[in-house]
Amino acid sequence: MSLENLVLITGQQIDQGVALEAGKTKQKYVQAAGVCKFDKEDFRKLGCLIGTPVKVSTEYGEVVVYSILSEEAPHPGIIFIPAGPWANQLVNPDSQGMGTPTYKGMKAKVEVVENGKVLGTIALLKKYKK
Amino acid sequence: MINKHVKTHTDVVCPFCGSLCDDLEVDVVNDEVVEVRNACKIGTQIYFSSNSDNSDRYTSPMIRKDGELHPATWEEALEKAATLLANAKRPLLYGWSSTEAEAIQLGVELAEITGGILDNCSSICHGPSIMAMQDAGIPKSTLGDYKNRADLVIFWGCNPVHAHPRHLGRYSEFIRGYFRKDGLNDRFMVVIDPRTTHTAQLADLHIKVNPSEDYELFSALRTVLKGIELEEEYVSGIPREQIEQLVEVMKSCNYGVIYYGLGLTHSLSHHRNVENAICLTRELNDHTKFLIQPMRGHYNVAGSNIVFSWNTGYPLAIDFSRGYPRYNPGEYSVVPALLRDEIDVTIVVASDPVLNFPAAAVENMLKHPLISVEPHETPTSALADVVLPVKICGVEAEGTAYRMDNVPIRLRKVKDGPNGLLTDREIMKRLINAIKQKKNL
């Protein structure tokens, strides 16, 4: 199943902050930041089990992350991905001429992907190092 | 039994977030941290991550050869970094928000002698706040003042439970103040956020604004405050009655403060959101005392703006290519400069842009040589060409940092850290000397 016309917000989370300090290349960091947090009602429409990898895409890119239920809900129509390299595959790099990228408020689509794999921090970013 | 070998450090300052808590206690045995008291989860982790059992810690400089990072001597690594910077046409010097003021000051000199673009992390967080302040000024005070006086606390587009975990307890909400003897019972707390964040779950009033529609809500509040009736039934998803109610709450308090975060600066209207927030705050002062405070993220990001300003006149987005500083956010800001792919060498000090920047900017940054000054393995250091490992400021090195309200606080050193590592400051000095020699300056 898939969901369209969602709004993606990115931001800080405490467990992701702890994982940042504990080691950004460790698995714990992937579990803290490589996730997409859903409103319960939205998630029900997606029809998959909690923890299933999902592909999130925006105009700017796409990435596979684990799906989980948001504790900071309800927020129907909004998905949340903690600040980090997974979120940064999806954010709008444009700053409307003022310098700061637009990290919040992108239109997003979510699909359940068969055998989706959530990449680790370095595996995700290494493709840019030629 | 009392362990005589434990050395307890008190009044330690946490080098993580802009709250810059200065009441930590850290126990150290044989240069290893064994206990941290008073810090939040994140602050505690910083101290434990400095210990020798952390495999992510670099113990020697590294240089990339044949695609892999290999240990090198300080001479080799500094020479390589200095050569890259001295020969660069358009170097970028970025980071600075998680190091101390003296190292930042030397960073400004390094930018001047290399003719580079100098920018700090506020470029991707509260840069819009600074631009708004330059346009509109800002009525603000210090965290101690808010703590003692505020009876209305508004969190707009920020989630301190997650991003500044002790802020509510130390400065803004739960804490007792001189005029707020009963702590949270003496305060009214409003949260304005599209999600029911953990901070919103604690609020007396949660206003669920639509994402990216804060600007309209500020304008509606200003309209009602001026005594004009709203024609629309809903603004930014908020019913007219609730907007009127919020204006009444704001007007009737004795001392209000708006703490705002990246919800305003990271959405489409960026600095215009903040400017509108500042104008609202200013207009509220016709009725009562009202102030506004950005929730700065990294512990010394405010310091990087301040140190840049006192050295160059500008707080961020500075270009030295003509030999003197020029300021133009949007052009010399780090992400737009990378998107134009004009940067040919990057040095990153105390930051992790490979983790934090939008993918398109990371892609261009990694096309060219990258130097990382960093204590731990991070995506930036792991993909860098030269890694210069350092002692951790606030744990293994002293220095000055500026809290989110621009109050300078001296960071403490609680342990020596691994042998053979330099401080950020020493690395800057050595790079400056080496580059001056190469350029005959």
Ligand code: SF4
């Ligand atoms: S609130 Fe911020 S400064 Fe205070 S202990 Fe936590 S991370 Fe450190």
